[in-house]
Amino acid sequence: MHILLVEDDSSLAEGLQQALGKQGYVVNHVPSGRLALAAFASEPPDVLVLDLGLPDMDGLQVLSELRSKGLRTPVLVLTARDQLDDKVTGLDRGADDYLAKPFDMQELCARLRVFERRLSSVAVSHVVRVGEVELDTAAHAISVAGCEVEMPRREYMLLKTLMENAGKVLTREALEARLYSWGEEIASNALEVHIHHLRKKLPEKFIKTVRGIGYSVPRR
């Protein structure tokens, strides 16, 4: 799941990015409202985590802006505990949840999981099947010909994006954008290595390479 974190306190942001990354989220961080809107336009995340105290524009303003464009992305608002009024205003303007600083990491994660569930139930079915490969997005499980197969995080993500776009060719850039947040771009053939590992676990010819473009799994 892609999270866009809008937070001006860089040390807090870094901590969050790291912690959430370990939970398997892909976190992009921007320190200001203007950048948040820009990031949103170029690469819409699944969830927005929004601090209200921002240098350039008020967090609530960001929220209003997004909603006025008809975007329904779930938003979790962070704010200092003593500004409780913000809570009401925030929810009024379309926030989905609210967390007072300082907050517990556990709690943040729990609330993100709620979003995640909501997303996966609203967005797409839980099970994607292509040929004899079945991917259960809810259980994070893959089975090949009815047999469960273990998948590390990156491989899972990669396979998932490929299967969700079965029939289309995904460019190397598109895949990398999906697997990595900004700032953790890779400078090697890591992607090819993952593809390599995936192929070992999947039926032959399941992942087709389109030379010069990228990869695809055929729609069946």
Place this chain on the structure above:
Amino acid sequence: MHILLVEDDSSLAEGLQQALGKQGYVVNHVPSGRLALAAFASEPPDVLVLDLGLPDMDGLQVLSELRSKGLRTPVLVLTARDQLDDKVTGLDRGADDYLAKPFDMQELCARLRVFERRLSSVAVSHVVRVGEVELDTAAHAISVAGCEVEMPRREYMLLKTLMENAGKVLTREALEARLYSWGEEIASNALEVHIHHLRKKLPEKFIKTVRGIGYSVPRR
């Protein structure tokens, strides 16, 4: 956009069919779950609008059936307002949206537009067909008389530009400009070579040469 409407109340169904038809949608209507599955098999729609109260099988059952087959077609569920539990169950089973009867036509249209947007952004499966040659820009795939044909990058690009401008004659310069970026201009008959390779894979006379000008594929 193709809509499959599953609704047993015939008067409501007729009204919807008419109203949605005016919006430019193509609406097929079936009154039962069994027929819905049949219709789905023979002609998969872009969106399914599903009433939950059906005579033969529960609408939710239809939904489960579809999802278990790995079909990810967007589904909008209709249900009576007093059966709110259905909402949760429906979303759990893979519905994408939900509308309580009686509903406003405006709102239904708005929600369908959301699906439409989602479709067009995800499935940019843009297919160009000229004669018996078919080109799918999303899958980077070419098929001649229904048979898949491999295509390297340059040949693909070349064929694509020709087909997208079927009927027009493209000068050699125009084609080269499309295939090569600045700095990698070519200094030989490379283009002719690619044309040669293409002709080998395509039906006879598919690419016409216009002596002194360039090439074209006829519009059919």
Place this chain on the structure above:
DNA sequence: GCGGCCCCATGCATATCCTGCTGGTAGAAG
């Protein structure tokens, strides 16, 4: 530390492409 996971670097295999050349063809000029 041990093991899984993942990024990185390298060498190898080959598909893909450009090049240069030879021979063919169409259309105009004589």
Place this chain on the structure above:
DNA sequence: CTTCTACCAGCAGGATATGCATGGGGCCGC
């Protein structure tokens, strides 16, 4: 009708780019 010429088709050798395979080492959880 013949000839001439610019343009085009076709081929094969070599250069290049691209992807694959493999091993090393860093990092983190246990």
